[in-house]
Amino acid sequence: MTALRVRGVRGAITVETDSAEAIAAASQRMLTEMLRRNRIECDDIASVLFSLTPDLKAAFPALSARQIGLHQVPMLHFCEIDVPGSLERVIRVLMHINTALSQHEIEHVYLERAASLRPDLLLPSSAQ
Secondary structure (H helix, E strand, O other): OOOOEEEEEEEEEEOOOOOHHHHHHHHHHHHHHHHHHOOOOHHHEEEEEEEEOOOOOOOOHHHHHHHOOOOOOOEEEEEOOOOOOOOOOEEEEEEEEEEOOOHHHOOOEEEHHHHHOOHHHOOHHHOO
16 A cells, blocks of 8 residues: 655746636646646645735635635635735645556646746646
């Protein structure tokens, strides 16, 4: 039997506007990709932390997560620090999962303009 460990899966995506619809669509897209690429089942998720840049206030990403089936997963939201010159309208996520994957096997998901945030974490299969 393979031992399970708690691992963190990172993700980020940008949105064009601060609207509930844009935040919901982007959040669902990012979470769906994180689940798919890492073969994560809902029961594997220990918790999810979301941060949003201060210019995003129209909706909570956790509401979108619940719409794709993450009903029992504990989730929290935070506001990113407002660093001058940083990328705008970014939703970031840190998902804690129970998995047999090694740290190097985890595929982090950076979409849209957020791909520029951590190019070192993008695997070749992460072509956007």
